[in-house]
Amino acid sequence: MASDPERNGSPTENIVTVFGGTGFLGQRIVSRLLDKKMGVRAVSRHPGRDQPRASPQLKRIEANILDRPSIAAAVSGSRVVVNAVSLYVERAGQSFERVHVEAAADLAAASREAGVEKFIQISGIGSDARSSSAYIRARGRGEEAVKVAFPQATVVRPAVMTGPDDTFLTAIIRLLRLLPVYPLFGNGDVRLQPVYAGDVAEAVARLASGQSDTDAHVFEFAGPHVYAYKDLVREIAGLLQIRPTLMPVPYPIWTLLATAAEWLPAAPLTRNQVELMQDDNIASGNFPGLKDLSIEPRELDAVVRMIDGSR
Numbered sequence: 001m002a003s004d005p006e007r008n009g010s011p012t013e014n015i016v017t018v019f020g021g022t023g024f025l026g027q028r029i030v031s032r033l034l035d036k037k038m039g040v041r042a043v044s045r046h047p048g049r050d051q052p053r054a055s056p057q058l059k060r061i062e063a064n065i066l067d068r069p070s071i072a073a074a075v076s077g078s079r080v081v082v083n084a085v086s087l088y089v090e091r092a093g094q095s096f097e098r099v100h101v102e103a104a105a106d107l108a109a110a111s112r113e114a115g116v117e118k119f120i121q122i123s124g125i126g127s128d129a130r131s132s133s134a135y136i137r138a139r140g141r142g143e144e145a146v147k148v149a150f151p152q153a154t155v156v157r158p159a160v161m162t163g164p165d166d167t168f169l170t171a172i173i174r175l176l177r178l179l180p181v182y183p184l185f186g187n188g189d190v191r192l193q194p195v196y197a198g199d200v201a202e203a204v205a206r207l208a209s210g211q212s213d214t215d216a217h218v219f220e221f222a223g224p225h226v227y228a229y230k231d232l233v234r235e236i237a238g239l240l241q242i243r244p245t246l247m248p249v250p251y252p253i254w255t256l257l258a259t260a261a262e263w264l265p266a267a268p269l270t271r272n273q274v275e276l277m278q279d280d281n282i283a284s285g286n287f288p289g290l291k292d293l294s295i296e297p298r299e300l301d302a303v304v305r306m307i308d309g310s311r
């Protein structure tokens with residue numbers, strides 16, 4: 001039954017609190033939860049910024065995951081808490097370790113203390129606590145820290161996500177339309193399995209709303225096909241009816257470009273993206289995925305049409 005998303009409710013109320021609920025993935029999770037008639041709190045530092053969806057079932061709450069009192073107040077009375085907060089570029093006071101490990105654990109601990117039944121940590125395919133990349137290591141250590149703070153937590157690992165306003169397909173489409181010669185990450189051999197963000201959001205909403213009978217605690221959400229990066233670019237170019245020349249660009253050059261780009265306000269390229277593009281980023285097959293939640297992953301051509309058609 002739908003419930004009133006007021007903040008002073010008991011933990012038995014059907015409220016799902018989404019930290020990062022205004023982000024690329026978070027706002028889609030919020031939207032899918034509202035479609036399921038759930039009471040939702042969308043939490044972020046700028047809760048009103050660029051948010052199209054309004055509903056009496058939705059409360060927008062300002063809180064900072066780095067501030068313990070504000071997270072305790074935000075999770076109070078929730079049945080489920082989802083952590084969809086991101087940090088892609090380290091800034092003063094915000095390191096990968098601080099946000100993805102310490103703050104994630106703080107949020108999980110606050111949720112446990114508040115009597116929250118389910119905690120869902122959004123992580124990423126390839127997360128690895130032993131990685132030499134500070135970003136990938138923090139994602140892996142974050143999963144471990146959350147498990148300590150909330151032992152029954154569910155970890156969701158998406159592959160690179162696509163959809164209108166994404167930072168992946170949209171950039172490829174723009175570059176393909178702009179440049180006759182397309183610069184590849186390395187030789188373009190790294191394998192990816194891009195997934196539509198709407199499918200990931202629907203899966204998270206199903207887990208949060210109890211619309212699944214699985215008792216698994218780790219999920220990998222990836223798209224319908226694995227592509228070598230260069231084949232993915234060729235496929236997209238084919239859909240756009242463009243025939244670019246693909247040019248290999250060594251990773252150290254990308255790292256230099258990303259280091260410079262990170263100084264721009266909305267960094268178009270980040271070092272963590274370059275690091276993620278150096279190893280295959282595909283489902284391991286060891287964990288359930290979208291199909292286990294009865295979701296048929298959206299095909300690439302449909303997402304390209306969605307993005308290119310909205311220009």
Ligand SMILES: NC(=O)c1ccc[n+]([C@@H]2O[C@H](COP(=O)([O-])OP(=O)(O)OC[C@H]3O[C@@H](n4cnc5c(N)ncnc54)[C@H](OP(=O)(O)O)[C@@H]3O)[C@@H](O)[C@H]2O)c1
Nearest residue numbers: 020021022023024025044045046064065085086124160161
């Ligand atoms: N995008 C992808 O392709 C991809 C792939 C795999 C995994 N993931 C993971 O999916 C999750 C969501 O990513 P995304 O791409 O949707 O991120 P995003 O678009 O950057 O959104 C991040 C959200 O977190 C909020 N936020 C950031 N810092 C915060 C803080 N200190 N306190 C409270 N809220 C804060 C942001 O709002 P404010 O700035 O207003 O606070 C925003 O709502 C992340 O864990 C990411 O690593 C993403």
